[in-house]
Each structure stands twice: as structure tokens, then as C-alpha cells.
Amino acid sequence: MKLRAGYTHDLPRSFAAVRPYLYLLVLVWINVYICREAFYTESTGHFNSMHGEWLALARLGDFSWWHASWWPWWGAGAPLEFTYAPLLPMATAFIAWVSHHSLALAFNQISGAVYCLMPSLLYVISWRVSGAAGYSFAAALAASLLSPFEWIVPDVRFHWSSWLEPRRMMLSFDWDEVPHLITIALLPVALWLLWRALESRRMRYFAASALCMAAMMLSNAFAMVLIAFTVILLPLAIDKPPRLANVFLSAATALCAWILISPWDPPSLILQIHTMSVVDHEAASTSASLISLGAVAVSCAVVFLITRRRIPNWGMRWLLLFSCAVLLIPPLDHYAGLRFLPQTGRYKIEADFLLPWVAVFAVKPLADRIPWKARVLLILPLLWFAEQQVVFFRRDAKWRFRRVDVAASIEYQVARWAEETLPGERVMMPGSTGQWATAFANVVQTGAQAYTTSPNFSQYIASYVIPAGDGGDQAAAIAVLWLKAFGTRIIVVPGPQSPEYWHPFHNPREFEGVLPVSWRERDTTAYQVFGGRYSLAHVVHAADLVQHTPVNGVDVAELRKYVRALEDPSAPSATLSWHGNNHASIDARMNPGEVVSTQITWDPGWHARVNGMPRPVRRDGIGLIAIDPGCVGDCRIDMEYDGGLERRICRIASVSLPAVFLIALFSRRKRRGKSVSG
8 A cells, every 4th residue: 555645744734733632632631530530429528618608509599680689598698699609509500400410419510620621721722822732731731730839929838849739629629719710711711702802803702702701700709800900901912002992992891791790790799899808807908009009010011011022922922911910919918918909819829820821931932942852852751740740639639539428427417407496597507517508408597608798797797706705704695695686596516526627616615504505416516595486577666776887796785785675575576477588578566666677687679568558678787677667556567679779770781781782783784784785
């Protein structure tokens, strides 16, 4: 058999065309090989994580785009969008529904898919932008197997081998960073689509980029920062000098993306995240913010002036600009206490991916000059090192995915006991028991609400002061006041020997002899806060309401008066009944001068009707709903949550945006048709 003419020349060309796809297959295979248990493991029992809260949202959340939803299970209730960004819970529920798998397995499958796709997507976009598939593969492989930023800002104490640790695996499967990793994985896709849109001015690329940005925002709050950096830096990278039109179009694309998902990320939520970052001292002072922001801006300006003349590829220019911004954020805070963003340490994930890309492409000009035989000799030891890392990561993954009997955990046992013993009654479970309770059972909790988005400042104070034991000799009495004010029937306290993960109580024995014990197992005790008839609605005099927001957890003078009114045996009774998450009714017998106090967080989306007539719903000093029904004798109050004006506007804008886009697209094509025919 004869070889056809030119075969020896066609083979290298064919291999060169296939090689980028082989790199992609190898990259995907390595990551799948490392974490393959994620795709068939039911549960791993990582009770130190937020996984339980995401599973609870997937199990009970009503993520409807068309109407607002109230979440009554955590805190004293909250709008559903104030619990967590919806993409991961929605995806978990959808995968479980389609595959008929459990929510826990569906969540692990999503986590595994994100772990594998993240370096793969970064590789694909890097290859398409740079045209250097081999170098993009090397960068993606290094980012998959190394954590180089640990040498700059270590998680704990510095040690030389820290850069070899499987940090991304820990963050993916043990910790709470899957939504953040989804955002990072989608970032280069959004970047590439936005670049195509700016270069071609084609509407479909603008729409695709906006949809990708919208998915990022639905996944995690960090998306807004990453998108803002992209919108600002991409026009600097592609134009010399930058064109104002591109800056405007980039910002408009990001704005459209936010409008599209604004029902799940309304202005009030963005403001609340900022407010809580100030309250929790995550936001820096104005001077520190300005200094750190100025340092980042000046550094980016220097990089821009250097790269626009010396680096022809826009992707490399953007990479250096973006790296300059992101790589400075953690060390400025870690070493100098300067920051303009909260939770700066979490940007180390981006930094661990950026450093390999910058390093690999920095040595590319030098490596290109090395003869291919010498290059092979240099690559072989690097491949051996990569193989050793893959083996090490594989062993670590097997340990992380070891089988755990969740039903034997204290978290599961407490949740099931609370559901069976106290159906519909509020329980406080600080620590991992609270993080996982609603994933296992229908347990209404005083806590579990994420502090970063807590809509009720007083509930946030209560969640802190009760386990902290502030108040000295009065710590237990102060804690009981807060528990009663928020309608808590039971508080669960893990002792020193409890298998509960966090052990959040400063003094786990402070309620001994103060509150009766309802249940005790494995050094985990459920104390009864109060007995008798239970209700989240109470008839009190208007003067008994808390009028002023407590300044801290021990500011309880008005709280004491309020709780005394709740416990008054002569007060008329009131019964609150839920009819779905968004509807409740209260039956009460009222006397002149009395109001109804509900232990439900106030929100402008709540409305009340008394005997069919609307009545005002107001906020008391601890963020709970108070209603003056304006009636005497037997009164029926119907409460409904519709999200309020802000959320209605956001939904109208979100639904209208695609229609506006289609009209603009049709008009543009019509104008093109006329110009061609003319």
C-alpha cells in the first residue's frame, strides 16, 4: 500500500488542528479522574459548610420569576432573595428533578461539574483569544494542580509546600465556594462574548454576553465586582486609545444583565449587603478604601501605559490589567489593612488562577526561542511533577468523598426531633445543626439566616449575642429575652463533647438551671424557652412595643418590657395560621388601644386587611411587624406578601427587557433590509 503524495506534510497539519481539542480532553479527563466520586456519591457530610442551606433552598424554595416569595424558615422570615443567590439551589432542584436523584447527589454532581469545567472553560477562551493552545493548556493544568497565591497570602501560617495543596478541591467540596467558582468559570466566556460584541457590533453577541453576566450575578455576589472590573478594563485592552463608545456599550451590557435578574438582586439587597459589611466591620474606613482603590487604579494605569505599546494581543493586555487589579486586593488588606471591598481573602481563588496564566505567557517569548528537542527535555520533568500532583489530589479526593452516614449525625437527629416534636414552632440552633436542619426536615428557625443579607438588624444582634454570652452574670437572662422576643420555643445548645461542628456557645452550660431540658443526646441539649400555648402573634398595648432599635445585644430595657407584655396571662389571645409562605391569617380578640405584634420580620411587601379593609403594617423597634387593626372584639387579620413596589418594578423591567431587545433587533434588521434594497 502506497502513501499518497504529501501525506508526510498533511499529518502534522492535521495533528496541529486536532491538538487543541486533545488538550481539552486531557484537561477534562484529569479533573474528572481526580473528583469522579462527586458524580455518584450521595452525601459527604461536610457539616462545616453552607451545603445544607443550599439543599434547604433547593428543597423548599419557590424560585418563581413571576411573583415574590417569602422564606419563613430562617430568622424571623425574609424575602427569598435575601437568603442566597438562586442559581445553585435552582440548578440543584432541577438536576434532582430531571435525574430522579436526591438533592444531595444532584448538588455533588453540580460541584463536580464546576470543578472540572472551570479550568476547561478558561483554557478554551485563552486558546481562542491567544491562539496559543499549548501555553493555554499549560496554564490551565498549572491552575488545576497548584495554589501559588498561598506563597503571597497564606490561609494560615506560611509553609513552603502550601502551593501544592488541593485548595480549590477543599473550597469546592468541603467549603462554600461553588457559587463563586461558577462565577469565575463564566467570567472568561462573558469576556470573550463582550469582546466579540464590541468588535462586531452585533446584537446577538451583546445579548449572549448579557445572559452570561446575568448567570454570574444569579450565582454569587462577587460577580458584580468581577463584571465591573471587566467592563472598565476591557475597553482599555482592546482600544488604543480607549473609545468612549465601547465603555458605554460595555456598561450598558452589564446594566441590562442586572435588569434581567433584578427580581433576585434588587437595589434593596445590594444596599443591605453593603450595610451589613459595615456593621460586621468588613467594610474599611473611607480613607482606607480610597487609599487601596487609588493603589489599584494607579497600578492598572501603569500597566495600561506599558502594555498598550509593547503587547499586541488584546487578551494578554486584559489579563495583565485584570491581574493587576485582583492580585493586589488580598495582600493590601492582609499586610496593610487597606481594602475597598469586603471579604478580600476570597479573591485568592481568582488569584490562584491568574498567577499561572501570567507566568506561563510571560515565559512564552523565551520558550518560543528554545529548539523543540530542548523544549521536550524541559517539559518531561514538568509532566512528571504534574503526574505526582494528580496522584496526590486523587488521594485527597478519595478522603473527602468518604462515605458518611448522615442519619447518624447529630445535625440530622436534632432536625428530625424538632420536626416531630415541635411542628411549625420556632427553634434556635446555632452552629452546624442550624445550617443543616432545614435540609433534613421542615424546621422553622430563629437563626440560620446569612448575616451578609440579614434584613432584620435586631435578629442579627440576637443571633450573635445569644451564643456569645455577653452580659456577664445576666448573660442567660438577656439571651432568654431575645429568644422570647423572636418567638423561640426551644434553643439547642451543643456541649463540649457534642459532635456538632462549630460549638458556637461561649458558655454551653449557661442555661442549666435556668431553662428546663426538653431533650438531651450526645452532649447536645434542647432547652425549653417557654411553655404553654404557642403563637407568633400577640395582642399588646401600643406602648409595650419596642420603639427604638437596640444599639447592641445588652440594650434590653425596652425588650424586657415587650417580653413582659407577651407573657401577661391576662392579655387577649391571638392565633396566627400560615396558608402557604406568602399568606397568613390572625384571629384575635381586641380591646381599645391594643395592637397585634407578630414575630415576623417587617418588609414593605407585607400588606394586611382587617375584615376586608386595608390596614397599615409598620415596623417596630426590633424589625417585627406591628398592626393596628382598628377594630374591637373578634378581629380577623389577613396578611399577604407580594414583594412590594420595588420588586414589582424589578419584575416588570426584567420581563420587558427581552421584548425591548427583540424590537430593537427587528428594527435594525428592517433598516438593513431597506438600505440593501435601496
